[in-house]
């Protein structure tokens with residue numbers, strides 16, 4: 024028999040199991056090769072060419088939550104590539120400062136929109152007034168909040184609760200709704216949605232944050248399918264930890280390293296991936312983490328590990344606080 028010729032000494036059942044095993048290993052290998060190729064394209068190949076963002080997408084970029092961290096770096100990186108920037112955030116003096124930095128450094132125009140996304144629906148009328156008559160080429164849905172530190176849900180304040188809903192969730196489709204019609208008319212544009220690795224699986228002690236980021240991931244991914252043939256790029260970014268104010272509760276996460284980059288390192292990587300990856304971590308070292316979590320991760324193990332990790336961060340924070348008293 025053919026099976027005996029190929030694998031002598033095996034019975035039919037053992038032969039069948041061997042074939043199933045080989046097919047599985049083949050599938051895992053192919054997936055790994057595919058992921059490596061996609062990772063190479065997004066994080067290394069993309070760096071060989073600097074995109075002409077104004078010509079490809081349009082003159083203006085809108086960045087929400089742009090006065091600090093990832094949003095501020097996106098605003099600067101896009102301005103560096105010649106885009107005018109609509110700066111949307113909540114603190115006037117920080118907005119003025121970022122605006123003058125950008126104008127001086129990159130010689131582009133800026134427009135400031137001071138709004139607090141926690142206020143919900145009515146702020147979008149004001150935002151719309153600032154956007155009308157502008158060719159919006161890129162929208163970066165970046166604004167986001169997190170609990171001040173890992174905690175059980177009962178301890179979260181009402182402000183935290185509505186912050187997560189109005190800032191992390193509602194802002195993404197609401198801002199998208201404002202810019203999408205213009206992009207469709209022009210047949211070009213890009214919408215970059217900042218989700219998080221935290222949305223891949225439920226995250227105990229950060230449950231509400233994780234749930235909002237799962238929303239962003241799902242919404243963004245669906246939008247990308249809906250508009251893939253319209254000339255509009257929808258990109259989902261899933262960072263792991265970035266050393267910003269958002270993680271200031273932890274001295275460990277405040278120290279930048281290869282796994283926890285500064286916002287500037289993170290965004291200078293992420294900005295290159297636009298047009299090269301529809302759904303990406305944005306930064307190669309985070310790409311490995313996202314790949315491991317998605318391909319080999321077990322939901323229970325991920326939740327268990329993250330429960331232990333968040334408990335550790337919380338204990339560490341309390342220890343530091345009691346030391347400094």
Ligand SMILES: NC(=O)c1ccc[n+]([C@@H]2O[C@H](COP(=O)([O-])OP(=O)(O)OC[C@H]3O[C@@H](n4cnc5c(N)ncnc54)[C@H](OP(=O)(O)O)[C@@H]3O)[C@@H](O)[C@H]2O)c1
Pocket residue numbers: 087088089090091092093094111112113114117138139140141165166167168190217218219220261262263264265266267268269270286
């Ligand atoms: N840092 C991480 O480890 C990490 C990891 C994965 C994903 N992300 C995501 O990346 C995005 C940016 O995070 P980040 O770490 O850069 O945060 P960040 O350093 O805390 O900056 C947040 C920015 O959003 C603004 N903002 C916050 N609440 C606002 C509100 N209610 N209305 C208007 N503006 C508001 C802040 O304004 P002020 O300057 O006035 O406070 C600031 O400019 C978020 O969506 C976050 O979920 C972050």
